[in-house]
Every structure is written in structure tokens, then in C-alpha cells.
Amino acid sequence: MNLTKTGFLAAAGILSVTQLVAQAPALNEVKPFAPETEYRTWSVGVHVGLLDQSNLIGIRRKFDQVKSNLGYGVYVKRQILPGFGIQAEYIGGKVAGAYKDNDNTFETKLPWSAALSANVTLANINWRYHEGIIKPYLNVGLGAMGFEPSANINGATNSYEQTTELFVPGGVGLKFAVANDIAIDLGYRLNLVQSTNFDGVRGGGSKDIFSYAHLGVEFALGDRSKPFLANSNPVSAMQKEYTAQYDELVAQKAAVEAQKAENEKLKSQLERLYADLADDDGDGVANRYDKCPDTPEKTKVDGAGCPLPEPKAPVVQQITVTDEDRRVVDEAIQNLEFDLGKATIRSTSHASLNKVAALLIEKNFSLKLAGHTDNTGSMQTNMRLSKERAEAVKAYLVSRGANPSRIEATGYGPTQPIASNNTAAGRQQNRRVEFTLY
Incomplete structure (x- = not known):
């Protein structure tokens, strides 16, 4: 068999599973020390590699020339803890060797x-992610194998029937998590056979040993929305949970401080508003606008809070509105502006x-x-807004000393248009407050 070609095809097939990474679903977050029902605990693996009598720890056997052959295997694993699992495994293939100095082979x-x-x-090495990416491991176990040895010794071929013996597998390896439920498995295994006849040479001496270097892939089984327990890193999970809790506490503290600042701001605004609306002498005019702050109780006052003169016999007075008076009112109408959708008069007015x-004060106009x-x-909104704007103008004039009893404020909403409401210009003309002196 051409091992180079076979090994290349096997490696290409295994590495192609990395293309599944982009299709892997997002995993649910699992709290540290969650029960195993929150994880997937079963997996299967397949691998191919090289079987021979050489090894990495210096043990020599009777046949000292290495002959590598294709090996293969499959296993089923049950993960019990993030760092510990039990697996049942099958290995097949053949092992061969020879002497360097003669033609003896097996x-x-x-x-x-x-x-x-x-x-x-041994470790879930992880620098960036919640789950382990590089996982060095070791395994050791006990098993049984059936083997059929044959040897060519000094020109004579000795073949034996299948023999069953115990063997002790032990090895090390690295697993690379390439997706949520897929890992590349690179391992090296020594297998100590409880027999001296594994190489076809009967007799005394130490028990036979052979090695298996392999490349494989492991697939997690079960619900793909759950993480694989073998990938779990409890220390990283605890750190992540602690960091999240700490960040939440910091955010809560910042929110409390911001609320305190907002409460202080509102308190200051209420105090200013109370000061503006306070009326110590009870005459109906706020202190801020009261020019006569010590008016006796129940005294009738004008818009400035000052006592009204004693009523006299009514005198019929001819009110004359001049062109100049109308010019003053027209100018006020033209300059009157409110905040959009509100009854707040802009300072430019x-x-x-x-x-x-x-x-009004000078000529005692109404x-x-x-x-x-x-x-x-809506009609309801427009009626309310028109009334509030007329009242806002009245309140401002009263605050400047005008007599509130001589000012009437009425809202008509959209019921008396002076232009078409079908155009922006027409609607602008209809939004107005009319002043009528008399």
C-alpha cells in the first residue's frame, strides 16, 4: 500500500471538517458548575495513522528495522467531567518489522x-474564548486483542493461528476544537501486549510493544444547542460570570448616581417654581410680579398687585383707538411667535x-x-391649544401690569380660518392670535 498517498487522502478528509465551522450554531451560555444535563457528554471519533514497533521512549525490540503500516480506529467516549472521560476503542491494521543485518522479518x-x-x-488552553480550543490529553486503559503473527526466520516461515491476549494502551495527544462540536485529534499511543509472541517469535524475553501515531476527528453527539462538556473551561466560565456581575454593579451604581443628580436638578427647579408662584399677601399676584407686596388681605388689586382705587360713580368715557394704537397692536400680532405645538411665547415677541x-395701562383700553x-x-387638541395661547398672551400682559379684568382670552381652534388649509402658507396664516382693542 502506498502510505504517502493514503495518509495524504486521510488527512485531507479529516481537515475538510473545518469547513463546518461557519455552519455551527451559536451555543447557549451555561453557568459554572451547571448539571451535566446542560451539556452534551457523548462523542465518537475516528482516526488513521501508522503502526510500527518503534517508539519515542527508547525501548528496543528484537526486530530493529522500522516498517510502518496503516492503522485505523474508532472510539465512543462518555465525558464525565470537563477534564475526564471514559472511552471504548477499536484499533485495526497490521504491525511489521525486520532486522537491519539479515532477511528475518515478521x-x-x-x-x-x-x-x-x-x-x-490536562488543560483547556484558551486565550480568547469561553470554551477550550487546544486540549492536551493522556489516556491509559486495558483491553484485549486478537492477532495473527507470522515470521520469516532464517528462510523458514512460521505462521500462527489467531491469538487473543490482554494489552495495555497508554498515550498522549492534542485535540484542537475547530467547531462547537468537532475536534481534530492528534495522538501517539504505546500498546504493551501481554505476550512475547506478538512478533511471531516464541520464547523468553520481555513482552512485546508496538506504537500507533494517529490523526483523527472527534464529533460531539446530541442537541447542538448545548455545549460539549469536554470543551468546557470552568475557570473561564467563573471569570466571565464574575466580570458580568461586576459590570452590572458598576452600571447600577452609575444609574443611581445619575438618578440622584436628576433628583437634585428637579428639586432645584421645584424650589424656583415655588418661589415664582408664592403669594405672601394672598392678593392673587405672585411675589415675583407683585409691586405692592404688603397689600392687606381681601384688598382688590390690579395686575401689579397694588390696591385698586375706591370705586367711583361710573363715568362714561369715550374710548378712542388711534391709528398709532392700532399700529402697536398690529406689530405685536406680526411678531407673536410660539414654540412649535406649545403655548410658550418666544422671547422675540x-x-x-x-x-x-x-x-393698555396708559389708556385703560380693554x-x-x-x-x-x-x-x-384633532378638533379637541386645536381648541385647547388656541385657548392656551390666548391665555398665555393675557398672562404675559398681566405680568407687565395690564389689568386682567380688561383682557378677554378666547380660543376658536380651526373654526374661523382666514385662508385655505390646503397649503402650508394658508395654514401658517390660520395659526394666529387676534388682538381687538375697545
Whole structure:
């Protein structure tokens, strides 16, 4: 058999499984020391390699010329702990050897073998991932094999019937996790046969030994959504869980500090608002706008909080609205702006409204404020917004000293358009507050 060609094809077939990495499903996270029901614990493996009498520990046998032959095997493993498993294994093939100085040779066929071994993972080496990638291991066990030896000694061929003997397999290796449930298995095994006739030469001497260097692949069995127990790294899992808990505590602490800061901010705003709305003398005008803060209780006051003059007999007074008065009101209408969708007057409108307030105080005019909107939105919302905007203008004029009893604020919503609501320009004209002096 051409071992070079065979070995190349076997290696190519095994390495091709790495193409499955991209298809592997994402694994569920498993807490440290979770029960084994959270993992997959069964796996199967196949391997091919070289069988010969050479070994790496210097033990020499009767035939000192190495002849390598193809070997093969399969195993089933039950993982009990992340670092310990039990596997049942079969190895087949043939072992051969020769003398360097003469033509004496032997060849032993292995029709079957079965062994039960303990597999100990020495470390799950892992620098970046929660699960182990490189796993050095050793195994040792006990088994039985059937072998058929034959030897050519000094020109005479001796063949023997199949013999069954115990043997002790022991070895080391490396497994490389190339996917969630696939690992490449590179190993070296020494097999101590409890017989001196394994090489076809009967007689005294030490028991025979042969080696098996192999390359294989291991597949985890079961639900692919669960991780394989042999890949688990409990120390890494504990570190990951601790880090997650620590990060959560840090985030919670930051959230608490942020909430405290927000509470302080709200407290300060409420204190300022309370100060703005406080009315120590109970006259209905806030301290902030009260120009007569010590007004006796139940005294009628004007918009500035000052006592109103004693009522006199009504005097019919002719109110005359001049063109200049109308110009002041028109300017206020043109400059009046609110925040979008709100009743908050923008500061750019204050100057012209101040002039209207001064006019009302100086000439004791009465003023009707009519709020209007376009037809965008619900009728209820538009009626409320138009009323609130008219009231906002009234409140501002009162804050500047105007008499609240002489100002009427009404909201009409979209019921009295002055332009078409089908265009943006028309809707802009319909959103207005009208001032009427009388």
C-alpha cells in the first residue's frame, strides 16, 4: 500500500471538517458548575495513522528495522467531567518489522481489538474564548486483542493461528476544537501486549510493544444547542460570570448616581417654581410680579398687585383707538411667535407685547384676544391649544401690569380660518392670535 498517498487522502478528509465551522450554531451560555444535563457528554471519533514497533521512549525490540503500516480506529467516549472521560476503542491494521543485518522479518495482523481507557484532559488552553480550543490529553486503559503473527526466520516461515491476549494502551495527544462540536485529534499511543509472541517469535524475553501515531476527528453527539462538556473551561466560565456581575454593579451604581443628580436638578427647579408662584399677601399676584407686596388681605388689586382705587360713580368715557394704537397692536400680532405645538411665547415677541401692555395701562383700553389654529390634528387638541395661547398672551400682559379684568382670552381652534388649509402658507396664516382693542 502506498502510505504517502493514503495518509495524504486521510488527512485531507479529516481537515475538510473545518469547513463546518461557519455552519455551527451559536451555543447557549451555561453557568459554572451547571448539571451535566446542560451539556452534551457523548462523542465518537475516528482516526488513521501508522503502526510500527518503534517508539519515542527508547525501548528496543528484537526486530530493529522500522516498517510502518496503516492503522485505523474508532472510539465512543462518555465525558464525565470537563477534564475526564471514559472511552471504548477499536484499533485495526497490521504491525511489521525486520532486522537491519539479515532477511528475518515478521508481520502481525490485528483483526480486532477492544479497550476501555480513561481519557484525562490536562488543560483547556484558551486565550480568547469561553470554551477550550487546544486540549492536551493522556489516556491509559486495558483491553484485549486478537492477532495473527507470522515470521520469516532464517528462510523458514512460521505462521500462527489467531491469538487473543490482554494489552495495555497508554498515550498522549492534542485535540484542537475547530467547531462547537468537532475536534481534530492528534495522538501517539504505546500498546504493551501481554505476550512475547506478538512478533511471531516464541520464547523468553520481555513482552512485546508496538506504537500507533494517529490523526483523527472527534464529533460531539446530541442537541447542538448545548455545549460539549469536554470543551468546557470552568475557570473561564467563573471569570466571565464574575466580570458580568461586576459590570452590572458598576452600571447600577452609575444609574443611581445619575438618578440622584436628576433628583437634585428637579428639586432645584421645584424650589424656583415655588418661589415664582408664592403669594405672601394672598392678593392673587405672585411675589415675583407683585409691586405692592404688603397689600392687606381681601384688598382688590390690579395686575401689579397694588390696591385698586375706591370705586367711583361710573363715568362714561369715550374710548378712542388711534391709528398709532392700532399700529402697536398690529406689530405685536406680526411678531407673536410660539414654540412649535406649545403655548410658550418666544422671547422675540416680548418687546412688542411690552408696548401693548404699556398701551393698555396708559389708556385703560380693554382687549379681546382670539386664538386660532389650522385644521391639522384633532378638533379637541386645536381648541385647547388656541385657548392656551390666548391665555398665555393675557398672562404675559398681566405680568407687565395690564389689568386682567380688561383682557378677554378666547380660543376658536380651526373654526374661523382666514385662508385655505390646503397649503402650508394658508395654514401658517390660520395659526394666529387676534388682538381687538375697545
